[in-house]
Amino acid sequence: xxxxxxxxxxxxxxxxxxxxxxxxxxxxxxxxxxxxxxxxxxxxxxxxxxxxxxxxxxxxxxxxxxxxxxxxxxxxxxxxxxxxxxxxxxxxxxxxxxxxxxxxxxxxxxxxxxxxxxxxxxxxxxxxxxxxxxxxxxxxxxxxxxxxxxxxxxxxxxxxxxxxxxxxxxxxxxxxxxxxxxxxxxxxxxxxxxxxxxxxxxxxxxxxxxxxxxxxxxxxxxxxxxxxxxxxxxxxxxxxxxxxxxxxxxxxxxxxxxxxxxxxxxxxxxxxxxxxxxxxxxxxxxxxxxxxxxxxxxxxxxxxxxxxxxxxxxxxxxxxxxxxxxxxxxxxxxxxxxxxxxxxxxxxxxxxxxxxxxxxxxxxxxxxxxxxxxxxxxxxxxxxxxxxxxxxxxxxxxxxxxxxxxxxxxxxxxxxxxxxxxxxxxxxxxxxxxxxxxxxxxxxxxxx
Numbered sequence: 427x428x429x430x431x432x433x434x435x436x437x438x439x440x441x442x443x444x445x446x447x448x449x450x451x452x453x454x455x456x457x458x459x460x461x462x463x464x465x466x467x468x469x470x471x472x473x474x475x476x477x478x479x480x481x482x483x484x485x486x487x488x489x490x491x492x493x494x495x496x497x498x499x500x501x502x503x504x505x506x507x508x509x510x511x512x513x514x515x516x517x518x519x520x521x522x523x524x525x526x527x528x529x530x531x532x533x534x535x536x537x538x539x540x541x542x543x544x545x546x547x548x549x550x551x552x553x554x555x556x557x558x559x560x561x562x563x564x565x566x567x568x569x570x571x572x573x574x575x576x577x578x579x580x581x582x583x584x585x586x587x588x589x590x591x592x593x594x595x596x597x598x599x600x601x602x603x604x605x606x607x608x609x610x611x612x613x614x615x616x617x618x619x620x621x622x623x624x625x626x627x628x629x630x631x632x633x634x635x636x637x638x639x640x641x642x643x644x645x646x647x648x649x650x651x652x653x654x655x656x657x658x659x660x661x662x663x664x665x666x667x668x669x670x671x672x673x674x675x676x677x678x679x680x681x682x683x684x685x686x687x688x689x690x691x692x693x694x695x696x697x698x699x700x701x702x703x704x705x706x707x708x709x710x711x712x713x714x715x716x717x718x719x720x721x722x723x724x725x726x727x728x729x730x731x732x733x734x735x736x737x738x739x740x741x742x743x744x745x746x747x748x749x750x751x752x753x754x755x756x757x758x759x760x761x762x763x764x765x766x767x768x769x770x771x772x773x774x775x776x777x778x779x780x781x782x783x784x785x786x787x788x789x790x791x792x793x794x795x796x797x798x799x800x801x802x803x804x805x806x807x808x809x810x811x812x813x814x815x816x817x818x819x820x821x822x823x824x825x826x827x828x829x830x831x832x833x834x835x836x837x838x839x840x841x842x843x844x845x846x847x848x849x850x851x852x853x854x855x856x857x858x859x860x861x862x863x864x865x866x867x868x869x870x871x872x873x874x
Contacts, residue, residue, distance in 0.1 A: 465528045467582035468536070471589070472501040477610040479589075479602040482672060484681075485547060487569015487596035491558045493650055494672040494681060495547055495570065498605065498613040501526065510613050511543035512650075512673040514556075515626060515755070518619040533575040534582075535594060544572045552748050553763025556649045571598040609675060617675045623697050623706045624652060624671070624678060628755045629719030629866045630851075630859070634694075634708065636715040641686055642724045643717075644851065645859070645869075646670070649757065653853075654686040655724070663725040668853070677708075721866045722849065730850035731819035732803045734858045735775045735782075738874070744774035744783070745858070745872035751841055753868045760837050762786060771834075773872060775799075781824045782811070784842055786834045793828030795839050797821045818863050820847035841868065 472479070478500035485493045498510040507526045511517040524542030529535050538544050547570035549555040555567040571593025576582075578590050591600040605613075612618075624632065624643065632643040642655040646668030654666040670681045677695035684691040689711065696709040705718040738744060748770045753759035762768055767789035776799060777783040785794025798810040800819065806812055811821045821842050826835045846864040853859055854873070862868035 461530045461534065464534050464582055465530065468528055468534055468576060469503065471582055471585055472536075473503045475501075475604050477605045477607050478613075480605050480609065480674070481600060481602045482674075483544070483570060483591070483593075483598055483600035485568045485570040485596065486593070486598045487571075488559065488566065491568075491670075492681060493547070493558075493568050493570070493670045495544075495568075495650070496618075496672045496674050497544060498610075498618065499602070500610070507538070507542070509543045510618050511546070512618060512622060513543060513546045515619050515622055517543045517546070518622055518673070519616045521614075531575065531594065533577075535573065535575045536591075537573040544570075548572050551763070553758055556749065556757050558649070558651075569596050569598070571596050571600075574600065612675050618673065620699055621675060621677055621697050622673050623694070623699055623708070623717060624673075625755065626699055626701075627704055627706070627717065627719045629721065630861045630869050631720040631723055631866050632717060633720050633724065634710075634715055634717045636689065636710055636713045639687065639689075640724065641689075642720075644723075646853075652680075654684050654691065656687045657725060658687070661725075663723070663727070719866070722863070723851070726817040726849060727852065728815070728817040729803075730817065730852055730858070731848070732813050733852070734850045734860075734872075735800065735813075735819070737856065738773065738775035741874065742776075743874060744772040744777075745856075745874045746770045746772050747870050747872050749871065750786075751838065751868060751870050753841070755867075759868075760833055760841070762833065762838070765833065771838075771870070783827070784821065785827050786838075788828070788832075788834075791828060793832045794826065794834035795821075795823045795842055796825045796827060797842070798824045814847065818847035818849055820845070844868075 478498060481497040481499055483495050496512045500508045505525055505527055506523050508521050508523045510521055522543050525540035526536060526538050529537055547555055547568040549567050557566050557568060559566050573594045574591040575594055577592040578585060587604040589602040630644060634641050634643060644653045646652045651668045651670040653668055656664055658664045666684045666686050669684050671678050677693050677697055679693045691710055694708050694710055697706055699706045708715050708717050750758050750762035750771050751760055762771060765788060769787040771786045774783040780799055781796040782799055783792060784797045785792045800811040800813055801807060803813040804815045813819055823839060823843055844862055844864055848860045849863055851859040851861060857873035860870050860872060
């Protein structure tokens with residue numbers, strides 16, 4: 427019996443080895459040969475779509491701030507891809523060519539291996555990615571991916587006009603759809619940019635009129651999201667949740683439907699933008715409408731500036747803004763993020779008994795204006811900052827921190843001291859947008 431048992435074990439091992447060898451050579455090919463063949467087939471699928479691909483990626487790396495980005499991609503067999511993206515109005519209208527490669531991981535995958543538009547939402551530098559969590563420091567981007575597995579459970583030869591993707595790092599799902607010649611021509615003639623009406627109307631406040639009802643659209647918690655606001659039956663301002671969106675040739679699509687009064691809004695379509703008037707005709711749920719910028723809200727929150735100031739004073743703490751001032755459609759217009767060792771801008775009410783700090787944290791030191799402490803609402807003043815009766819705060823500079831030649835004490839100081847002052851729009855329990863009352867084309871986002 428002692429001799430039989432080893433023989434049984436040896437025989438079983440040989441049988442397993444034989445079965446494994448047969449499995450390895452499924453259809454006469456090794457796993458490596460089969461994988462190499464699959465990658466070649468995927469390359470053929472991508473490159474032989476004559477008019478390219480429409481692509482949407484849904485970012486999943488930031489759990490509390492979902493987002494989506496759309497692209498047009500045209501692949502060639504030299505491992506280059508030309509893209510457009512709805513990341514901003516520049517990337518939507520100027521093509522960029524970068525590299526890609528197919529590789530074997532747990533599943534056949536595509537990696538965009540040289541910097542292109544698909545990398546922008548992934549960039550760890552918040553000045554580049556426009557990350558919605560920029561005030562928390564760098565490294566986050568939008569939680570997107572630039573390396574994807576092909577997620578369809580069919581062979582490449584069985585793929586239809588749609589290919590599903592799954593991000594290999596943040597697990598961001600996406601899909602690709604074959605474009606038509608008309609769609610390729612539209613992308614090449616700034617068709618994506620033409621649909622980006624929420625970006626091309628430069629005012630913070632945008633009004634969309636559908637029939638007899640007017641809604642207000644303001645930027646949401648990320649640069650690619652929006653609030654819908656309206657007056658309820660009592661004349662009070664009501665608001666939807668902040669809703670992320672992405673843009674295609676067909677219009678603006680929200681990740682989830684927005685319930686705004688009597689309307690359920692899934693998208694804004696049939697957009698025709700008039701660059702001369704910065705207005706647009708649109709369609710929502712089959713109803714024709716118009717969209718235009720505005721310099722003030724349909725219902726100004728009169729007490730918001732004082733609440734903003736008092737909360738900082740009561741907490742003995744400060745609001746932060748990583749992206750600094752957005753001006754005329756450009757995030758960080760003055761280039762705060764390009765300053766060496768820049769962390770964020772801050773506003774600290776009652777920093778000292780006679781003044782507030784409206785400055786930047788640069789390498790752990792303050793650089794920028796000290797603004798005078800405002801008197802109690804609503805006492806006008808010719809010498810200090812003050813709260814107005816129509817819902818603004820006017821800032822007056824008392825002095826400065828740090829180098830006088832810094833942008834925080836020159837161009838940004840001039841922006842802060844805007845004589846028209848600022849409206850405050852509360853976007854969360856301890857977050858506000860500070861919007862220029864001059865033309866609503868400049869604002870800064872604060873959170874604590």
